[in-house]
Amino acid sequence: MKVNQETTLSTPSFSFQHSILKFITKSYLLIFLCLLVIVCSFISDKFLTFNNLSNILLQNSVISIIALGQLMVVITGGIDLSVGSIAALASVLSASLLGMGVDPIVSIILVMLLMAIAGLGNGLAVTYGKITPFVVTLATLTIYRGLAYIFQVGSLVTIEDRTFLSILAGKTIIGGVYTPVIILLITLGIFIFILRMTTFGRRLYAIGGNSEAARLAGAPINRDIITAYAISGALAGLGGLIMTARLSTGSALYAQGYELDVIAAVVVGGASLMGGKGFALNAVLGAFLIGIIRNILNLTGVASYPQMVIQGLIILVAVLLTTLAARKKA
Amino acid sequence: MKGKKGKVLKVASLFLSCLVILLTGCTPANETSTKQQTTSKNSQTETTPAKAEPAKKKNGEKIVIGFSQRRVAGSDWYTNLIKGAEEEAKRRDVELTVLDAQGDVAKQVSGVEDLIAQNVDAVIMNPQDPSGVIPATTRLNQNDIPLIAVNSNLDAKANAVSFVSDDPRDTGYKTGWELAKAASEKYGDKVIKAAMVSGYPKELVSQYRRNGMISGWTDFMLEKYGKSNLNLVAERFGAWVPDKALPEMQDIGTAHPDLKVVFCMSDTMLPGIYTGLKNTGLNEKVLIGSIDGTKDAIRRILEEPKSGLVVTVSNDPRVQGADAVKMAIDVVQGKQVPSTHYIENPVITSKNAKDMYDPNSSY
Numbered sequence A: 001m002k003v004n005q006e007t008t009l010s011t012p013s014f015s016f017q018h019s020i021l022k023f024i025t026k027s028y029l030l031i032f033l034c035l036l037v038i039v040c041s042f043i044s045d046k047f048l049t050f051n052n053l054s055n056i057l058l059q060n061s062v063i064s065i066i067a068l069g070q071l072m073v074v075i076t077g078g079i080d081l082s083v084g085s086i087a088a089l090a091s092v093l094s095a096s097l098l099g100m101g102v103d104p105i106v107s108i109i110l111v112m113l114l115m116a117i118a119g120l121g122n123g124l125a126v127t128y129g130k131i132t133p134f135v136v137t138l139a140t141l142t143i144y145r146g147l148a149y150i151f152q153v154g155s156l157v158t159i160e161d162r163t164f165l166s167i168l169a170g171k172t173i174i175g176g177v178y179t180p181v182i183i184l185l186i187t188l189g190i191f192i193f194i195l196r197m198t199t200f201g202r203r204l205y206a207i208g209g210n211s212e213a214a215r216l217a218g219a220p221i222n223r224d225i226i227t228a229y230a231i232s233g234a235l236a237g238l239g240g241l242i243m244t245a246r247l248s249t250g251s252a253l254y255a256q257g258y259e260l261d262v263i264a265a266v267v268v269g270g271a272s273l274m275g276g277k278g279f280a281l282n283a284v285l286g287a288f289l290i291g292i293i294r295n296i297l298n299l300t301g302v303a304s305y306p307q308m309v310i311q312g313l314i315i316l317v318a319v320l321l322t323t324l325a326a327r328k329k330a
Numbered sequence B: 001m002k003g004k005k006g007k008v009l010k011v012a013s014l015f016l017s018c019l020v021i022l023l024t025g026c027t028p029a030n031e032t033s034t035k036q037q038t039t040s041k042n043s044q045t046e047t048t049p050a051k052a053e054p055a056k057k058k059n060g061e062k063i064v065i066g067f068s069q070r071r072v073a074g075s076d077w078y079t080n081l082i083k084g085a086e087e088e089a090k091r092r093d094v095e096l097t098v099l100d101a102q103g104d105v106a107k108q109v110s111g112v113e114d115l116i117a118q119n120v121d122a123v124i125m126n127p128q129d130p131s132g133v134i135p136a137t138t139r140l141n142q143n144d145i146p147l148i149a150v151n152s153n154l155d156a157k158a159n160a161v162s163f164v165s166d167d168p169r170d171t172g173y174k175t176g177w178e179l180a181k182a183a184s185e186k187y188g189d190k191v192i193k194a195a196m197v198s199g200y201p202k203e204l205v206s207q208y209r210r211n212g213m214i215s216g217w218t219d220f221m222l223e224k225y226g227k228s229n230l231n232l233v234a235e236r237f238g239a240w241v242p243d244k245a246l247p248e249m250q251d252i253g254t255a256h257p258d259l260k261v262v263f264c265m266s267d268t269m270l271p272g273i274y275t276g277l278k279n280t281g282l283n284e285k286v287l288i289g290s291i292d293g294t295k296d297a298i299r300r301i302l303e304e305p306k307s308g309l310v311v312t313v314s315n316d317p318r319v320q321g322a323d324a325v326k327m328a329i330d331v332v333q334g335k336q337v338p339s340t341h342y343i344e345n346p347v348i349t350s351k352n353a354k355d356m357y358d359p360n361s362s363y
Helices: A002-009 A016-026 A028-043 A050-075 A083-099 A104-127 A133-151 A162-169 A179-197 A199-209 A211-216 A221-246 A258-268 A280-299 A304-329 B002-047 B076-091 B105-117 B134-142 B168-187 B204-225 B242-255 B267-279 B295-303 B317-332
Strands: B064-069 B095-100 B122-126 B147-150 B162-165 B192-198 B230-237 B261-264 B287-292 B309-314 B340-342
Touching (some): A028 A280, A028 A304, A050 A083, A050 A179, A050 A199, A050 A221, A050 A258, A050 B242, A050 B267, A083 A104, A083 A133, A083 A221, A083 A258, A104 A133, A104 A162, A104 A221, A162 A221, A179 A199, A179 A221, A179 A280, A199 A221, A258 A280, A280 A304, A280 B242, A304 B230, B064 B076, B064 B105, B064 B317, B076 B095, B076 B122, B076 B317, B095 B105, B105 B122, B122 B134, B134 B147, B147 B317, B162 B317, B168 B204, B168 B261, B168 B287, B168 B309, B192 B242, B204 B230, B230 B242, B242 B267, B261 B267, B267 B287, B295 B309
Parallel strands (some): B064 B095, B064 B122, B122 B147, B147 B162, B162 B340, B192 B261, B261 B287, B287 B309
8 A cells, every 4th residue: 555655646757758667667558558459450451440349349348347346356465266157147147037027127236236245255255254265266166156057047048138138238329339348438437436536445455455554544354355355246247247148148158267367367457466456447458458369369360279378478478567567666 | 343344244144135035036937947847858758659668677677777977067968968868767667876976087986886886787877087987897897787888988998888979970960061051052162261169179079070060061062063162261169158159259250251151069159159240240141050959059940040050960968868778778688789879860950940849848
């Protein structure tokens, strides 16, 4: 927290050169992303087409939304491995609720609430149960996936409810931009606000940076941590709902291994798994960075195995850059 | 501080009670589904010709069969495999004990030992690992208990009497053939840009199905035009689930706006394929061939010709389970059984989709 306050306080810089350096170290990710886009547009003439850009936005919005929730948990020094399973549970529950004839808007809200409770369970076990977040969410990863399988009626449940589909995966007035992208932007806006402007947001950094100091300063640590997990659960649920609408099918099979994709996005976005560090915008940029690389590899027809290697390397390079930038800042 | 804690707990308990109410509220859905399943069970038994006479041992005793399943949780396919076996056992008045190894070879071995201790007459095994279960199969051999392998391959050392499975190469071949037929009706002998979405790289089922599809396509085209016109522009992997197949399909569609055909390795990935094609403006233009013959795929062929799905080839786990039980009964009764038995895999196209569609089917 101290470090963070210092950096925000010292933002008005003294020289022009200094401020440029500051800009580069602070928004290296944005620069990296821009460079990547330029390189990609040279590699494939399909890359900068309207269709592809619209697809990239759409493809990565789910991961980004879940990544924002994950970021909150990671800032407190925790980790949430159950997000993929929660997304699947949300998918199955929404499909069965709609199948029972429940109003689509009510089902969306209800499912997100339930998933917040699922996250709340994680938080309770972490705080009052005093079990490490990794272990707690590793357990709930199987528990929630198991519940999803239990609730699944038939193999794949087709959803035909127009309202549900158009809210979560419909077209917007802006051509080529679908509702998931708008949902992402709204969520991102809220997150930037919460993490930067609210005392709750600042307390999360404090808890992750030095929980003992935060406790002495009188922060309601347990409540904050539980809230972070609940929000993570709700957003994972939202991601699952969007996935369900996009595929117009509910299934317990969705989002397997998403927890790792999401954590990768958060880490590439510069968050530290030790807690106390990370920005909302960067987490989303991290998700897009990985997504764009996958997209360009697919567009150029790189075979699957080299793709996996390249993706892993990019994650390493990105994290390396992050740590270098952080060292510069310090 | 204490008051706040209490508040949190209160809120938490409130939420939890909501959850409990909701979960219990959800049970009716499950009940109706089980009801549906039972009705489908009824319709199935109705359609099966002649209520089979109960199968007995030569000395008139009831036959007891053990079924060692590698894993159940998380797989609809495995669940239906067991269901098929259980239904057949019930039909023939045979006792069937199913043990779930939960994806663990050691658990499967000890499970089979338990079956031996229960004096079963035959064991059906869907092995977690072809050679890892050899200690268990050796014990079976020592005790003269016949072994039938189902679905997954067993090592030759296991001395299984029979292997009951689908034939992935043949199902693939039939899909490729039908897809080629549909494509030739639409495009003649023009070069066709095609993409393939399978399960996992280097996975046997993916490879067999893929090779089958390509040879089916090629054979059809060779027979009709004397040349092959397949230009396979992309081979991607969707991990057998729709949400993983979706971005792959989207990227393929973006890279190849003139795509004509998609080879999909499993019906479970179809929702991802449809959405991917829709997002790239290729829906209603691309022909799709798939495998598995699930209820939803058959419905699409029947009701939504615009979806582009022209064929799916049946790979019904319930048939596999039932056939395995039939084999086991035959072996116990001393009849000859083939060393490999492939289940029937009828082709489903718009011509027969109506007869093949059962809205109450659990698969």
